[in-house]
Amino acid sequence: xxxxxxxxxxxxxxxxxxxxxxxxxxxxxxxxxxxxxxxxxxxxxxxxxxxxxxxxxxxxxxxxxxxxxxxxxxxxxxxxxxxxxxxxxxxxxxxxxxxxxxxxxxxxxxxxxxxxxxxxxxxxxxxxxxxxxxxxxxxxxxxxxxxxxxxxxxxxxxxxxxxxxxxxxxxxxxxxxxxxxxxxxxxxxxxx
Numbered sequence: 077x078x079x080x081x082x083x084x085x086x087x088x089x090x091x092x093x094x095x096x097x098x099x100x101x102x103x104x105x106x107x108x109x110x111x112x113x114x115x116x117x118x119x120x121x122x123x124x125x126x127x128x129x130x131x132x133x134x135x136x137x138x139x140x141x142x143x144x145x146x147x148x149x150x151x152x153x154x155x156x157x158x159x160x161x162x163x164x165x166x167x168x169x170x171x172x173x174x175x176x177x178x179x180x181x182x183x184x185x186x187x188x189x190x191x192x193x194x195x196x197x198x199x200x201x202x203x204x205x206x207x208x209x210x211x212x213x214x215x216x217x218x219x220x221x222x223x224x225x226x227x228x229x230x231x232x233x234x235x236x237x238x239x240x241x242x243x244x245x246x247x248x249x250x251x252x253x254x255x256x257x258x259x260x261x262x263x264x265x266x267x268x
Contacts, residue, residue, distance in 0.1 A: 160222065
């Protein structure tokens with residue numbers, strides 16, 4: 077059965093930390109339950125395709141080197157909105173790395189990072205925030221963000237060759253291939 081293959085692939089990708097068919101729930105609190113992947117949000121609007129997979133690849137900037145790509149790249153027109161994958165708390169906003177302007181969110185045992193966003197980090201009266209005034213977005217460190225909320229827009233900040241969202245996932249500190257999670261999400265929707 078298709079779902080069993082996805083569950084097995086997901087368990088393998090996570091080093092066996094997740095069972096099948098019950099998976100660790102990326103929730104707002106530490107409670108455990110059955111994860112309904114179909115309730116998660118696809119992370120980018122106006123999606124055009126995947127521009128770079130998770131894993132080893134040739135350098136996208138032309139250097140004759142191989143490097144590890146720790147996320148999945150979603151091509152989308154510059155300015156397209158980025159949506160929060162799963163409800164959680166913003167644990168970091170930054171704009172000073174190769175990842176460009178980023179938002180890092182923790183949802184239970186999961187951590188998800190959104191990179192190359194428009195905007196910049198500013199100190200506001202409410203605290204450190206990722207601010208994209210033109211897009212109408214202000215995301216504060218410590219803020220709780222619901223599933224599907226618009227948390228930024230696709231940009232070209234940091235080390236990038238074109239507009240895209242770079243999305244990284246970790247489960248209990250271990251990198252996870254986001255494509256496997258997306259397969260699980262859409263595998264459950266296909267069963268409905």
